[in-house]
Amino acid sequence: MSDALLSVNNFSVLYDVDPAVNAVNNVDFELRRGEILGLAGESGCGKTTLAYGIQRLLKAPAVITSGSVVFHDTTGEDIDISQLDVEQMRRFRWDKISMVFQGAMNALNPVATIGSQLEDVFEMHRPGLSKSQRREAVVELLEIVKVGGQRRRSFPHELSGGMRQRVMIAMALALRPQLMVMDEPTTALDVLVQREILKQISQLRHEFGFSVIFITHDLPLLLEISDRIAIMQAGHIVELNTAEQIWRNPRDPYTQKLLSSFPRLTGEKGLVAL
Amino acid sequence: MTALQPTLPTEEPNLPDDTFDALEVGTTATTASKGRSRIPWRFLGGRALFYLFTLWAAVTINFILPRLMKGDAVSAYLARNRNITPEAADGLRALLGLDTDKSLFEQYIDYWAHLLQGDLGVSLLHGLRPVTEVISQSLPWTIGLVGFATIVSFIIGTIGGAIVGWRRGSRLDALIPITTFLSTIPYFWLGLLAIAVFSVNLKLFPIGKAYGVGMSPEFTPEFIGQVIHHGFLPAATIIIASLGGWMLGMRNMMLTVLDEDYIMVAQAKGMPNRRVLWGYAARNAVLPQIQSFALSIGFIVGGTIVMEMVFSYPGVGKLLLDATNAKDYALMQGVFLVITLSVLVANILADIAYAFLDPRTRQTGA
Amino acid sequence: MTLLEFDSVTKVYSVRGAGQIKALDDVSFSLESGQTIGLVGQSGSGKSTIAKILTQLETPTSGEVRLDGKAIPRHGRGLRSYRQQLRMVFQDPFASLNPYHSVRHHIERPLRLDSVVPKDAMDDEVLRLLERVRLLPAIADRRPHELSGGQRQRVAIARALASRPKFLVADEPVSMLDVSIRLGVLTLLADLQREEGLGVLYITHDLATARHFSDEIIVLNQGQIVERGLADDVILRPTHPYTQELRAASPDPEKFFASTASTHGGAL
Numbered sequence: 001m002s003d004a005l006l007s008v009n010n011f012s013v014l015y016d017v018d019p020a021v022n023a024v025n026n027v028d029f030e031l032r033r034g035e036i037l038g039l040a041g042e043s044g045c046g047k048t049t050l051a052y053g054i055q056r057l058l059k060a061p062a063v064i065t066s067g068s069v070v071f072h073d074t075t076g077e078d079i080d081i082s083q084l085d086v087e088q089m090r091r092f093r094w095d096k097i098s099m100v101f102q103g104a105m106n107a108l109n110p111v112a113t114i115g116s117q118l119e120d121v122f123e124m125h126r127p128g129l130s131k132s133q134r135r136e137a138v139v140e141l142l143e144i145v146k147v148g149g150q151r152r153r154s155f156p157h158e159l160s161g162g163m164r165q166r167v168m169i170a171m172a173l174a175l176r177p178q179l180m181v182m183d184e185p186t187t188a189l190d191v192l193v194q195r196e197i198l199k200q201i202s203q204l205r206h207e208f209g210f211s212v213i214f215i216t217h218d219l220p221l222l223l224e225i226s227d228r229i230a231i232m233q234a235g236h237i238v239e240l241n242t243a244e245q246i247w248r249n250p251r252d253p254y255t256q257k258l259l260s261s262f263p264r265l266t267g268e269k270g271l272v273a274l
Numbered sequence: 275m276t277a278l279q280p281t282l283p284t285e286e287p288n289l290p291d292d293t294f295d296a297l298e299v300g301t302t303a304t305t306a307s308k309g310r311s312r313i314p315w316r317f318l319g320g321r322a323l324f325y326l327f328t329l330w331a332a333v334t335i336n337f338i339l340p341r342l343m344k345g346d347a348v349s350a351y352l353a354r355n356r357n358i359t360p361e362a363a364d365g366l367r368a369l370l371g372l373d374t375d376k377s378l379f380e381q382y383i384d385y386w387a388h389l390l391q392g393d394l395g396v397s398l399l400h401g402l403r404p405v406t407e408v409i410s411q412s413l414p415w416t417i418g419l420v421g422f423a424t425i426v427s428f429i430i431g432t433i434g435g436a437i438v439g440w441r442r443g444s445r446l447d448a449l450i451p452i453t454t455f456l457s458t459i460p461y462f463w464l465g466l467l468a469i470a471v472f473s474v475n476l477k478l479f480p481i482g483k484a485y486g487v488g489m490s491p492e493f494t495p496e497f498i499g500q501v502i503h504h505g506f507l508p509a510a511t512i513i514i515a516s517l518g519g520w521m522l523g524m525r526n527m528m529l530t531v532l533d534e535d536y537i538m539v540a541q542a543k544g545m546p547n548r549r550v551l552w553g554y555a556a557r558n559a560v561l562p563q564i565q566s567f568a569l570s571i572g573f574i575v576g577g578t579i580v581m582e583m584v585f586s587y588p589g590v591g592k593l594l595l596d597a598t599n600a601k602d603y604a605l606m607q608g609v610f611l612v613i614t615l616s617v618l619v620a621n622i623l624a625d626i627a628y629a630f631l632d633p634r635t636r637q638t639g640a
Numbered sequence: 641m642t643l644l645e646f647d648s649v650t651k652v653y654s655v656r657g658a659g660q661i662k663a664l665d666d667v668s669f670s671l672e673s674g675q676t677i678g679l680v681g682q683s684g685s686g687k688s689t690i691a692k693i694l695t696q697l698e699t700p701t702s703g704e705v706r707l708d709g710k711a712i713p714r715h716g717r718g719l720r721s722y723r724q725q726l727r728m729v730f731q732d733p734f735a736s737l738n739p740y741h742s743v744r745h746h747i748e749r750p751l752r753l754d755s756v757v758p759k760d761a762m763d764d765e766v767l768r769l770l771e772r773v774r775l776l777p778a779i780a781d782r783r784p785h786e787l788s789g790g791q792r793q794r795v796a797i798a799r800a801l802a803s804r805p806k807f808l809v810a811d812e813p814v815s816m817l818d819v820s821i822r823l824g825v826l827t828l829l830a831d832l833q834r835e836e837g838l839g840v841l842y843i844t845h846d847l848a849t850a851r852h853f854s855d856e857i858i859v860l861n862q863g864q865i866v867e868r869g870l871a872d873d874v875i876l877r878p879t880h881p882y883t884q885e886l887r888a889a890s891p892d893p894e895k896f897f898a899s900t901a902s903t904h905g906g907a908l
Contacts, residue, residue, distance in 0.1 A: 091544065
C-alpha cells in the first residue's frame with residue numbers, strides 16, 4: 001500500500017464562458033495517507049474548483065481540460081477517477097471521498113429530518129443493512145460528533161450553526177471514507193465553535209485515519225492544523241510545503257504577501273513577520 | 275457559480291451556543307422537537323380562529339349586500355308573473371327576508387337561524403324551489419368536472435415542471451412556451467375548436483351537456499359511461515388551458531431550489547438522480563405550488579362559466595349568471611356563500627398541508 | 641473633542657413564540673474623537689445591536705445615548721444633525737451600494753442632503769473624497785458592479801466621510817473582503833481616523849485585527865461587557881475567562897510554532 005492516497009497530475013479546469021477563464025492550470029500534487037493538506041488562497045484562485053474538480057462535482061460551464069486524478073485505495077487498487085462511469089462514480093462518492101461543505105445553513109434539506117438525511121447515505125451505499133441497523137449507525141454517528149443521538153428527529157432549522165456543521169461532518173464520516181474534503185467548514189462560525197470543531201476533526205482523523213483537504217482563506221488557521229499547505233494563486237499552486245516551512249521560510253512572494261496580511265495576535269504589535 | 279464561491283461570515287440565528295453541552299435544551303425550537311407528535315396544534319388552532327372570523331365576516335357581507343338593493347327583487351319577479359296576489363307577494367317578501375317589519379338586526383338573526391338549518395331561501399328563477407336544492411343539482415357537476423380537471427392539470431403540470439426544471443437547457447425547455455401559449459388561447463375558442471374537430475367532424479364526442487338527452491342521473495355503469503364520455507372534451511380543454519401555469523410555476527421554483535447547496539450535497543453523497551430530483555428538489559419546490567393549488571380549488575366552484583356556456587354543461591357558473599341577470603338574489607346569495615365556503619375550506623386545507631410539508635412553519639406560526 | 645456616550649443601555653426584543661430576548665444588558669462605554677475602540681464579540685453578542693442603536697435604527701429599551709452631553713433627539717432637525725455626525729460603514733460591500741447608480745451619485749447624496757458644500761463645489765468635493773480614500777478620479781463615473789470588493793468598501797468610506805462626521809461606526813468592514821486587501825482598507829481607516837480626528841468604533845469578531853487597529857478594546861458576550869481596557873492589555877493579559885477563551889481559540893501561528901518545535905500540525 002503506497003504512502004500516497006491521491007495523485008493529481010497536470011490537472012486543468014476551464015470555465016467555458018466568454019471570455020474563457022482558466023480556473024485551474026496544470027496542477028500537480030500528491031496527497032499522503034492520513035495527512036491534513038491545507039489549500040489556501042483568495043477568491044478566484046481556483047482552490048474550490050480544484051477540490052470539486054478532483055471529485056468530478058463540477059457543473060457546466062466548468063470543463064476538465066486535462067490531467068488525471070488517481071486514487072490509491074487501501075485495497076491496493078489504483079482508481080482513475082476520470083475513467084469511472086456514472087454508476088461507478090456514484091458508488092465511489094462518499095464511500096472513498098466525502099465532502100463537508102461550507103455554510104451548513106443551506107447544505108441540509110430543510111424539509112427532511114437530520115436522521116433521514118444521514119440514513120440516506122446508508123440506504124444508497126450499504127443496501128445490505130436493515131432499517132434498524134441503519135438507525136443504529138446514524139445514532140452512533142451523531143454521538144461521535146457530539147450532537148446526540150436524540151437529535152435524529154430534529155429538522156435542520158432547529159439546530160444552531162455549530163451543530164449543523166457537526167451533522168455535516170457526521171454525514172461525511174458515515175462510510176468511513178479515506179479522504180474528506182472540507183470547504184471553508186468553519187468560516188461562518190464563531191471562533192470558539194470553530195476551535196471545537198477543529199479539535200473534533202483532528203480527533204476523528206487520529207481515530208479513523210482519513211486524510212483531509214482543508215480549503216480556506218484563513219491562513220493562520222491552516223498553519224495551526226495542517227501538515228502541509230498548498231498556496232494557490234490564479235489556478236496554480238505557487239508553493240507547497242509543510243506548515244512550519246511555510247511559516248518560517250516562505251519562498252514565493254505571494255505566500256509572503258498572504259502571510260503579511262494577517263496581524264499578529266500576540267507578541268509584538270504589528271504584522272506577521274516576514 | 276455561487277456554489278463555488280466561499281460564503282462569507284453571516285450572522286448566526288440567536289440560538290444558544292451548545293457546543294459544550296450537546297444535550298442542552300434551550301429555545302422553544304428544541305422543546306418543540308421533543309414530543310412525539312409533529313402536529314402543530316397551536317399553529318392550526320390559531321389559523322382555525324382566523325378562519326372562523328373570516329367566515330362570519332363573509333356571511334355578514336352576504337347578508338348585507340342584497341339588502342342594499344332592496345325592493346328590486348320582488349318587483350322584477352312580479353313584473354314577470356302578473357298573477358300573484360298581494361298577499362302572496364308579501365309572503366314572498368317574507369320568505370326572502372325582505373319584509374321591512376323586522377329590524378335589520380332581527381333579520382340578521384333570522385338569516386343565521388335559517389343558515390344553520392340549511393335554509394338558503396327560495397329561488398325566484400327556478401319556480402320558487404329551495405335554493406339549496408337548486409344549487410345541489412348543479413354543484414356536483416361543477417366540482418366533479420372542474421375539480422377533476424384542476425387536479426389532473428396540477429399533477430401533470432407540477433410533475434412536468436419538475437422534470438423540465440431538472441433538465442434545464444435540454445429540449446424539454448420548449449414545453450414551457452408551448453403550454454403557456456396554450457393557456458393564452460381564449461378558452462371559448464379552444465372549446466369551440468375542440469367541439470368542431472372532435473364532435474362535429476370526427477364525431478368522437480358528443481357536442482355538449484353532461485349526459486345524454488332524455489336520461490336521468492342514476493348510478494348505473496351506463497350512466498357513468500355517458501358522463502365520462504360527455505365530460506371528456508370539457509375536462510381536456512380545461513386541462514390544456516391551465517397546464518402552462520402549473521408547469522411554469524413549478525419549473526421556476528425548481529430552478530431556484532436546484533441552486534441550493536443541499537442539492538449539491540445530495541449529489542455529492544452519491545444519491546441517484548431520481549432520488550435527488552423527487553426527494554430533495556421537487557419536495558422543496560412544490561411548497562409554493564400547493565398554496566396556489568389550494569387557492570385555485572377555491573375558485574373551481576365559481577370560475578368556469580365560459581366552459582359551461584360552450585359545452586352547455588349544467589354547472590354552478592351558468593346558474594350564477596342566470597341568477598344575476600334575473601336578479602334572483604336568494605340564489606345569488608346562495609352561490610356566493612358556497613363559493614366563499616369553498617375558498618375558506620381550500621385555504622384551511624392548504625394551511626394544514628403546508629404545515630405538514632414544511633417543518634419550518636410550525637415554529638413561528640406565521 | 642467630542643464625546644459619544646452609550647449610557648446603561650438595555651435593549652430587549654420580543655420574539656413571538658420565544659418570549660423576550662435581551663440583546664443588550666446595561667451596556668455603557670464612551671468614545672472620544674481621535675480614538676479607535678474595538679468592539680469584539682461573536683455572533684449573538686449584541687454588537688450589531690449597538691451599531692443599530694448608534695445609527696438610530698433601533699432605540700434603547702432603557703438607557704441613553706448622548707453626543708457631547710446631550711441626548712440624541714428622536715426626530716426632526718436634531719436627529720438629522722446627529723446623523724450627520726455619526727456615519728456607518730457596513731459589512732457587505734455588495735449590498736451597501738445601489739447597483740443602478742454611479743459612484744458619484746452615491747457620494748453626492750450626503751453632500752446634497754446635508755448641504756456640506758455649495759452646488760458648484762460638489763464635483764470637486766467628490767474628487768477630493770475619492771482621493772482621500774486612495775481611489776482614482778475615473779472611479780467616479782463607474783457603477784458598483786464594475787468595482788472590486790475593496791474598491792466598493794472604499795467608496796462606502798468616502799460616502800461616510802462626505803458629511804464630515806465626527807464618528808465612524810465600522811461594522812465588520814473587511815470580513816467580506818479578500819484577505820490581501822483587508823489590511824489595506826483597515827490601514828486606510830486608521831489613517832483617516834488620525835488625519836481627520838475621527839472617533840472610530842470598529843466592530844469585529846476578529847481579535848487580531850481588533851488588537852492591531854484599536855486603542856482600546858471592549859469585549860462583548862451575550863449582551864454584556866465582560867472586559868475592557870487598552871488593546872494590548874485585553875489581548876495579552878485578559879482577566880475575564882471569556883476573553884481568555886476567545887484568545888485561546890483564535891489562531892496564533894507565532895505562539896503555535898514557538899511552542900511546538902518539531903511536531904507537525906494537528907496538535908491542537
